[in-house]
Amino acid sequence: MNTGKLVRMNRLFSHPSGNLCSIAVDHFIGYATALPEGLRTMSKTINEIVAAQPDAITMHKGIAAATWAKYAGRIPIIIQSSLVRPDDSACEFVATPEDAIRLGADAIAVVAYVYGDTEAVYLRMVSDCVREAARFDLPVICHIYPRDPHTKNIIFAPEAIAWAVHCACEIGVDIVKTPYCGDVSAHTQIAAECTVPLVAAGGPQAANLEAALAMMGDVMRSGARGATIGRNVWGFGQVTAAVNAFKAVIHDGKSAAEAMAEAGL
Secondary structure, eight states, rough: OOOHHHHHHHHTOOOOOOOOOEEEOOOOOOSSOOOOOHHHHHHHHHHHHTTOOOSEEEOOOOHHHHOOGGGTTTOEEEEOOEEEOSSSSSSSEEOHHHHHTTOOEEEEEEEEEEEEEHHHHHHHHHHHHEEEEEEEETEEEEEEEOOOOTTOOOOOOOHHHHHHHHHHHHHHHHHHEOOSSSSSSHHHHHHHHHOOOEEEEEOOOOHHHHHHHHHHHHHHHOOOEEESHHHHHHHHOOOOHHHOOOOOOOOOOOOOOHHHHHOOO
């Protein structure tokens, strides 16, 4: 790994725990009808996230250009490159590694869906991003999800998650983000076999914050290196406290109940 990439990777995983607690506000194309409140008031939401000092924030380039100046250098940012949906009704890439570098990002994120007729198309797009990012020593984080090839719904079977992770590793990404498969033992094997840091997707919004934190505890017990969380942070209202609670689980090994108490929830 060249020095430039190593510097950026070390900034992302700078916490003494060696884990990553990243927050995502890059979801808009996935909501085909209306945005949730947490993404409608983006400046307010980002301010509340920054107050808790997560290890990184993932966002689209326009939001970074419009909102990030006052936070510059305080927290690493990750630029999302993809506008995609699992049913392929959207499949576009709107930010390049050069865009990310110009915005001061420490990584670029790219989304891929595996299984189905367009699996190879997505993997080729990820490969293109890896090749271009190498010019800048910019880490690539692949958000990769297996789908039912018929319904195009995301699936969580351990063998499907393992396949998705392996695909991303074969292409040469630097960090893999994928859903938690729901079984600690199976996910432990997936994490152990991943050749780069494996982090979890925050998942669909849980019934409550405690449930989301409990799932994150299972993720960390599997040996994953952290997570990127979206709606399970800004979807519950108390954004700063929610970030602090996730940090307590990811970095300090707290239980869901302990993390909530520590965060004042």
